[in-house]
Amino acid sequence: xxxxxxxxxxxxxxxxxxxxxxxxxxxxxxxxxxxxxxxxxxxxxxxxxxxxxxxxxxxxxxxxxxxxxxxxxxxxxxxxxxxxxxxxxxxxxxxxxxxxxxxxxxxxxxxxxxxxxxxxxxxxxxxxxxxxxxxxxxxxxxxxxxxxxxxxxxxxxxxxxxxxxxxxxxxxxxxxxxxxxxxxxxxxxxxxxxxxxxxxxxxxxxxxx
Amino acid sequence: xxxxxxxxxxxxxxxxxxxxxxxxxxxxxxxxxxxxxxxxxxxxxxxxxxxxxxxxxxxxxxxxxxxxxxxxxxxxxxxxxxxxxxxxxxxxxxxxxxxxxxxxxxxxxxxxxxxxxxxxxxxxxxxxxxxxxxxxxxxxxxxxxxxxxxxxxxxxxxxxxxxxxxxxxxxxxxxxxxxxxxxxxxxxxxxxxxxxxxxxxxxxxxxxxxxxxxxxxxxxxxx
Numbered sequence: 001x002x003x004x005x006x007x008x009x010x011x012x013x014x015x016x017x018x019x020x021x022x023x024x025x026x027x028x029x030x031x032x033x034x035x036x037x038x039x040x041x042x043x044x045x046x047x048x049x050x051x052x053x054x055x056x057x058x059x060x061x062x063x064x065x066x067x068x069x070x071x072x073x074x075x076x077x078x079x080x081x082x083x084x085x086x087x088x089x090x091x092x093x094x095x096x097x098x099x100x101x102x103x104x105x106x107x108x109x110x111x112x113x114x115x116x117x118x119x120x121x122x123x124x125x126x127x128x129x130x131x132x133x134x135x136x137x138x139x140x141x142x143x144x145x146x147x148x149x150x151x152x153x154x155x156x157x158x159x160x161x162x163x164x165x166x167x168x169x170x171x172x173x174x175x176x177x178x179x180x181x182x183x184x185x186x187x188x189x190x191x192x193x194x195x196x197x198x199x200x201x202x203x204x205x206x207x208x209x
Numbered sequence: 210x211x212x213x214x215x216x217x218x219x220x221x222x223x224x225x226x227x228x229x230x231x232x233x234x235x236x237x238x239x240x241x242x243x244x245x246x247x248x249x250x251x252x253x254x255x256x257x258x259x260x261x262x263x264x265x266x267x268x269x270x271x272x273x274x275x276x277x278x279x280x281x282x283x284x285x286x287x288x289x290x291x292x293x294x295x296x297x298x299x300x301x302x303x304x305x306x307x308x309x310x311x312x313x314x315x316x317x318x319x320x321x322x323x324x325x326x327x328x329x330x331x332x333x334x335x336x337x338x339x340x341x342x343x344x345x346x347x348x349x350x351x352x353x354x355x356x357x358x359x360x361x362x363x364x365x366x367x368x369x370x371x372x373x374x375x376x377x378x379x380x381x382x383x384x385x386x387x388x389x390x391x392x393x394x395x396x397x398x399x400x401x402x403x404x405x406x407x408x409x410x411x412x413x414x415x416x417x418x419x420x421x422x423x424x425x426x427x428x429x430x431x432x
Contacts, residue, residue, distance in 0.1 A: 093224050097221070097300050
């Protein structure tokens with residue numbers, strides 16, 4: 001499979017503490033990569049660097065998939081949604097800025113599998129964390145990225161939503177999208193989905209399976 | 210490309226004004242501040258021997274600085290508070306377009322609320338002899354400059370933990386060159402006289418120059 005993103009010897013330091021130490025990994029189309037590690041091990045920082053939100057102290061990330069902002073979809077700890085806008089207004093806003101027809105976004109697989117019809121008229125402030133997470137994942141997918149970065153995607157989701165999200169991630173990766181997921185724990189849902197598993201410990205990435 | 214940039218800016222502005230409409234606390238506070246400070250200055254003028262030529266040039270810059278501080282809180286700082294700033298940084302439209310939208314939002318915000326202050330002041334201080342057309346032009350030019358100051362300060366403070374106190378100080382410091390250059394004009398206008406012809410030209414150059422520098426800096430601040 002063609003490589004979409006190449007992470008090359010990335011180091012990151014906050015103050016005197018090294019958070020990431022020489023991380024290298026290739027993300028190829030259709031990959032489902034799961035990275036786990038304890039709190040503070042550097043998972044979120046690594047995703048932030050791949051997304052282009054954080055500059056590495058050393059090393060670089062090469063985007064072979066095209067313009068980083070168009071080929072990367074990112075859903076972090078905090079949903080990037082406006083609380084005082086409704087779900088459909090948030091989707092319309094992001095669709096317009098990504099040059100996507102909002103109708104296309106609301107008729108997407110993500111929209112139907114995550115049951116977002118149920119909440120489209122509600123303000124984000126009225127939603128539970130789990131629903132916000134679902135909407136945010138649909139937002140991250142609306143411009144059809146080639147690499148989807150998800151920070152603890154199953155956190156806060158009920159059983160039905162977890163299963164739907166698992167199904168969605170399988171479907172998008174079959175369509176060629178690479179999915180990179182993180183979690184602090186080695187959980188079954190991730191292991192069922194992942195094609196590659198890594199453990200991150202004290203900033204060092206090790207193959208775990 | 211300019212057409213697309215225009216559509217992006219429109220979308221970003223639509224979102225900001227809709228957020229203000231849905232959560233009007235900040236706009237209401239600014240409204241009360243503008244009207245209240247107009248009443249205060251107007252009443253002080255009526256009950257004192259001070260001429261408008263000394264009161265308005267002192268009050269207007271202070272009110273403009275306050276409006277710019279309010280606007281900075283509603284700009285990038287609001288995005289930082291609501292943790293949506295990364296959403297802006299990930300957009301494919303580029304930091305200059307994002308900054309331009311915040312700049313336009315700040316200019317409209319500062320101009321509208323400063324005009325409300327002036328209307329309130331003129332109502333409570335009436336009869337007062339000021340040259341209204343040049344005064345409005347001066348407020349517009351000040352709003353252009355202060356919009357740039359407000360947006361740049363807001364963008365620079367998004368990762369600072371002390372943004373609540375640093376942002377107003379930064380706005381104040383960056384606004385000094387403009388008020389130093391324009392104080393003489395507002396003094397003349399406030400006494401009911403017309404300033405010498407061509408007076409807006411250096412202020413326009415200063416305002417547009419600051420906006421241009423802010424737009425260039427936006428890439429480094431937001432990326």
